[in-house]
Amino acid sequence: MNISEALEKRRSIRSFSSRPVARELLLELAQAGRLAPSASNLQAWHFFFLIDPELVKKVDLFSPGLSGHPPVILAICSDMGYARVHGSPNSERYGCIMDAAMAAENIMLKALDLGLGSCAIKSYNDAAIRKLLKLPEDYRIEILISLGYPEGEPRPRRLRPMEEILHFNAWQEEA
Numbered sequence: 001m002n003i004s005e006a007l008e009k010r011r012s013i014r015s016f017s018s019r020p021v022a023r024e025l026l027l028e029l030a031q032a033g034r035l036a037p038s039a040s041n042l043q044a045w046h047f048f049f050l051i052d053p054e055l056v057k058k059v060d061l062f063s064p065g066l067s068g069h070p071p072v073i074l075a076i077c078s079d080m081g082y083a084r085v086h087g088s089p090n091s092e093r094y095g096c097i098m099d100a101a102m103a104a105e106n107i108m109l110k111a112l113d114l115g116l117g118s119c120a121i122k123s124y125n126d127a128a129i130r131k132l133l134k135l136p137e138d139y140r141i142e143i144l145i146s147l148g149y150p151e152g153e154p155r156p157r158r159l160r161p162m163e164e165i166l167h168f169n170a171w172q173e174e175a
């Protein structure tokens with residue numbers, strides 16, 4: 001699949017079949033994530049693929065934003081201890097979040113290429129999931145991504161009109 005096609009086709013998937021996802025595919029997703037750009041090439045990210053059905057069920061329970069019962073949940077976390085040593089004050093403020101977002105999009109596009117569906121999830125109970133993942137204190141959960149084989153079709157896209165959001169050079173009030 002070429003990049004333009006992938007950009008057009010990627011949608012948030014909120015309905016999954018129970019078909020399991022082979023571990024080799026998850027490794028391909030991790031590889032796609034680690035190829036993303038990161039500020040100062042910091043790469044403070046860690047990729048937690050939750051594949052134990054009991055654990056997935058518990059994380060699902062503590063994630064109001066998650067739908068469709070995905071067989072796999074990915075938690076992209078940042079090691080803030082590593083970021084403090086190897087990064088700058090901006091790494092903690094926004095760098096690691098942006099890096100995780102870059103990795104997330106790489107992973108969601110790669111998932112599409114592998115026939116998988118995905119959805120970024122930011123609505124979850126941070127404290128509960130930290131506990132379930134047994135995260136070290138310095139690790140920060142940046143985003144969850146649901147993963148699995150899609151079922152059904154997503155709703156049509158709703159995009160803001162191009163003329164509302166496109167600018168060349170400086171901002172100008174409409175004439």
Ligand SMILES: Cc1cc2nc3c(=O)[nH]c(=O)nc-3n(C[C@H](O)[C@H](O)[C@H](O)COP(=O)(O)O)c2cc1C
Pocket residue numbers: 010011012013014064065066067119120121122123124154157
């Ligand atoms: C940072 C971020 C957080 C999101 N959180 C959620 C969420 O908690 N639950 C959910 O169903 N979708 C979530 N989404 C998916 C968006 O709702 C979705 O990307 C948007 O509606 C556009 O649809 P599309 O991805 O199909 O193009 C999130 C997306 C982003 C980028």
